Amino acid sequence: MSTELLDALLILEKEKGISRDVIIEAIEAALVSAYKRNFNQAQNVRTDLNLANGTMRVFARKDVVDEVFDSRLEISIEEAQKINPSYEVGDVVEIEVTPKDFGRIAAQTAKQVVTQRVREAERGIIYSEFVDREDDIMTGIVQRQDPRFIYVNLGKIEALLPQSEQMPNESYRPHDRIKVYLTKVEKTTKGPQIFVSRTHPGLLKRLFEIEVPEIYDGTVEIRSVAREAGDRSKISVYTDKPEVDPVGACVGPKGSRVQAVVNELKGEKIDIVEWSEDPVVFVANALSPSKVLDVMVEEQEKATTVVVPDYQLSLAIGKRGQNARLAAKLTGWKIDIKSESEARELGIYPRENSSVINEEQTEEESFSLSEEDFE
Structure with a gap:
């Protein structure tokens, strides 16, 4: 599993330009959420993803105190010194709390995070590519239309040709090849959105x-x-x-x-x-x-x-x-x-x-x- 994940991260870093460290940080943050959600825990925890040996561990972080009021977040000085005599009040103790079947959840979470990051990276790449082509001309293929837009395939993305930007003497049919002028490229939560025109000077x-x-x-x-x-x-x-x-x-x-x-x-x-x-x-x-x-x-x-x-x-x-x-x-x-x-x-x-x-x-x-x- 670790070899597969490591290989996937290397490919993403090379082909998509996504830093491996960025993805690992995202996976670790997602693992914390997965642990709290699946095991109904409200502890202050951190995860450790070790690609070298393929281990994924969870550690509960507790503050060392004289008197414990919340055992999920605190540990007494006496209990802490049983773990390590050098602990003092105010220190933070980390105790491994990795559940037995956490590996399956971790693997699924890692896959989801990687997929999401790839999607975000691809959207970013498409946005960067097309934002530099604003006020330029491209050839596209008419895909479909509704009362508001004609959807034009520009290769990596569908552009929107609003009704107000369509020439009155033209009719557009699916699979028609047309040249369009890129008027605006917007970044949205669903990815880049591109508007084109046939009427622009x-x-x-x-x-x-x-x-x-x-x-x-x-x-x-x-x-x-x-x-x-x-x-x-x-x-x-x-x-x-x-x-x-x-x-x-x-x-x-x-x-x-x-x-x-x-x-x-x-x-x-x-x-x-x-x-x-x-x-x-x-x-x-x-x-x-x-x-x-x-x-x-x-x-x-x-x-x-x-x-x-x-x-x-x-x-x-x-x-x-x-x-x-x-x-x-x-x-x-x-x-x-x-x-x-x-x-x-x-x-x-x-x-x-x-x-x-x-x-x-x-x-x-x-x-x-x-x-x-x-x-």
Whole structure:
């Protein structure tokens, strides 16, 4: 029995990273509880686990006193000195009280403690592994679902995909493989709990990092993301290397890179625009695919008034205001869109020193997948 236990402790120490001394202390504490529970004892006891010879002994600890009031906890000086003449009042005497059949109980208790510690260690290892992957992307397999969650198998643990984080244009079936974004890893009494998302803007960013080597190696940087999951998204990209086209790098040959992201997101339309520190240029790019004639900036209000050709007004605003809304999220600027004729009536266009946007430049500095691309 001792050899088996010793071997088990060595394996745990090597494979699970659990210290042998920690497990022995836990076993000894559990043996004390087992002794008191099984033998109806209220004594102050300690256990001694000797791995070398396989013995497990129990010792009652009693205080040496002049007059005994509780024989379970105290021993008279006379009785103590019969055991050892050197005992004095105030010392602690240990008397072995190991029951005859305590070995069976001890073995069972040791097994329970080891099993519990292994479970705790495995939970700790899983937590440590996944807590470092927060804000990262993983591939999982749909297991099952209930009204609140879809359960996604990530290999060592099931993650929870809440209903609020599920894309409205997707249906999930058991055994489907999906990419998910890890939003939160919590430590609970039942082990780590992992929450994932399919709607988080970070998922879009990570997908582009996978598909675009220039983003992965840092040549091209994603500066901002605005997303209405399942419908349309915008990302702004930037590079400080003049020889690199950041939008073109994200689009890929014949649109292959962006199309891979679109396919993973089940047809979500994506606009890729070039970031600029100049709000005039950035806002004009962000309103892609519409053309922009002028952008007037109110620095203090962090607001802009944008003039677009009359025939482009509905395109600039987008269905239910989506294009303008996403552009505002992407840039961080309020955007008020005026048609060219309305701006002329208001006397705000054209204006002296107008920052007229070059339409050809806007086209080159943005890319948008239109609905026709999905037909």
